[in-house]
Amino acid sequence: MTEQPRTIPSALIRAAEEFGERAAIADGDTRLTFAQLHQRVRDFAGALINRGVKAGDRVVIWSPNTYHWVIALLGAQYAGAAIIPINTRYTGTEALDIIERVDAAALVVVGTFLKADRYQQLLDANPDLSIPTVIQVPIDGDDDRDGVIEFEDFLALATDAARTEADARAAKVQPDDVSDILFTSGTTGRSKGAITAHRQSIAVAKSWGECAEVTTDDNFLIISPFFHTFGYKAGILVCLLNGATIVPVSVFNIDDTLALVNSEKISILPGAPTIYQTILDHPRRSEYDLSSLRIAITGAAPVPVALVERMQAELFDAVLTAYGLTEAVVATMCRTDDDPVTVSTSSGRATADFEVKIGDQGEILLRGPNVMLGYLDDPESTAKAIDADGWLHTGDVGTLDERGYLDITDRLKDMYVSGGFNVYPAEIEGMLARLPGVHESAAIGIPDHRMGEVGRVYIAQLDGAGLTEESVIAFLKEKIAGFKVPREVRFVDHLPRNPSGKVLKTVLREEQS
CATH class of the missing domain: 3.40.50.12780 (ANL, N-terminal domain)
Structure with a gap:
């Protein structure tokens, strides 16, 4: 074995050399060896370079688990960019917030998926949205639209000169360079972008692989979303380091x-x-x-x-x-x-x-x-x-x-886990503060046999507001991701508070019936 890599591009190059003809990805009819994956990644990186993406730029991926995601991830980093994954359950408003905050140089976005058009959701949230390069991943068929490049057409933009430049950039990536920014919801109600270096992403994946004793004989079914650390770093990168096969599950x-x-x-x-x-x-x-x-x-x-x-x-x-x-x-x-x-x-x-x-x-x-x-x-x-x-x-x-x-x-905080996703009540409460008629609200997680926990929100409404459980849930469904929308709404005259005015969520949690 050669020296352990400390950047993701060097890990890919090593994988292509050491595991070359072994299966890297098995995604339906698409089968790629590690050598073939390396070439696809070079194509993606070269196409980014021809589209003006510079080292240090940020590439956003808003797409489900498919081989396209792996190529986009590794291709962006091979070109010296950092990747920013977005939760596929986010609404257009939530995704737009992240895209604008990172000043995305390129966006890889799924076409129609689960009957939803993600790119259209972005345009609905901001009709003047302008991203230099938008690459579409076809899932339920192609969606022709102006200014959007189909994934395979994008790979075809690479030239020999651009691939050579991509190889040079990949070699220049340093262990302390930023590999990714993963957004995690915070108790302040707005998502926060956790910045990680290549050496860190590689180190945690290496350790995970050692604990699970991963080898080239393993076929890894990755159900965890690629936008999550468990799918990306404890999934894709673990396979890359150990020569295991990625078998992605989109739904x-x-x-x-x-x-x-x-x-x-x-x-x-x-x-x-x-x-x-x-x-x-x-x-x-x-x-x-x-x-x-x-x-x-x-x-x-x-x-x-x-x-x-x-x-x-x-x-x-x-x-x-x-x-x-x-x-x-x-x-x-x-x-x-x-x-x-x-x-x-x-x-x-x-x-x-x-x-x-x-x-x-x-x-x-x-x-x-x-x-x-x-x-x-x-x-x-x-x-x-x-x-x-x-x-x-x-x-x-x-x-x-x-x-x-x-x-x-x-x-210690109020976060609860619903279906494997972290839900922060402050986000729900902050959104409800914008709903006319809501005086105050408090969200908690309650046990659920299937999901682990689901949300329940308590609302004190203004006199004559006329809010109903249906109207509250309908409002939230338009504003936040489905996994954050509470299952139940309960109306109260006031919320329990301690002498300093803090809402006593422990009292609310005691009410489980």
Whole structure:
């Protein structure tokens, strides 16, 4: 093996050299070896260069999990740019906010997907939107529109001279250069862009791969969205570093998943606990050959010991849990020899050179070389998140046992997890403040068998406002992503508060009926 790469372009070049004819991507009828992936990436980078994209520019990707995403990711970084993924569930308004804040030099956007036209949503949010280069990923067919270049047509823009320039740029990318800016919602109500360097993205992916013992024999079914660190860094980059095959899933369906495990001989299957429970309980499970399954990686919700035991007995050689956040990616992780009780009751021990300690109020603190560089254009929030001694304040509450294994027991802040997505009540409450008739509101997460948690919002409305649950939900559906829209709306005369005026969400959470 050659020296471990410290940038994503160098990781791709190494993969093409060492794993050349092995399968890099298996996406339906599209099959690419690592050598072929490298050439496609050179094409994408060269086309960006011919369109005027410079080293240090920012390329936004708003598209679901397909091979196009992988090429765009690696191609932008090969040209020296940083990538900014956008949540595919975001509305046009939410996506536009990010695109404008990063001053995008190029946008890779899906065409019609799940009956929604993402680019049109952007134009609806801002008819005067102007992005120098817009590249369309065809999913449900081609959508012809002025000023938008189809993905394959875009690759054709590369010239030999531009590919040569791309190779030169790739060689110049430094470990401390910015690889990506991932936006994470904040308790202030506006998303914050966590900035990460190439060396950090590579280091966490390398550590994850070591914990999961990933090899060239693995076929990795990536259900986690590529716009999320779990799909991008603990997925795409892990495969790139270890020569495993990326098998992307753009829309999750349990029957399709079982069919893919069967046909693609999937060995690594990450996901929420509900996915595994659904597989175990599937009435036609025996019709599929699932013997290739080796490793399950889960998190974001508690995993019952009985489920871990069944998973290991009936599906997997090992089940791992992990803990991370956008600002640190993966900070703790179980190991393949951990027992079911450890896997169920902890999120593993430190990985990727992280230090973990418990601070005031039981808050989990992280420190190490792979903590984000900071938040984009937000030194105040950066200073609040990372203290003078370099400790990242996660906002999560937990305990460490004598072995250094972390157990997450609560959330210091109000964030809850719905279907694997973080939801921040401040965003919902901030949007409701714009709805005429709302005097005050408070959102909380409540247990849900399928989603883990869903939202419930309490609203005190002005006299005569005439708001209804239907009208509130309809308003929010137009303004925020679907996973953030509360399931329930309850109207109250006033919200419970402490003597200092702070809303007592603990009182609201006690009401679960």
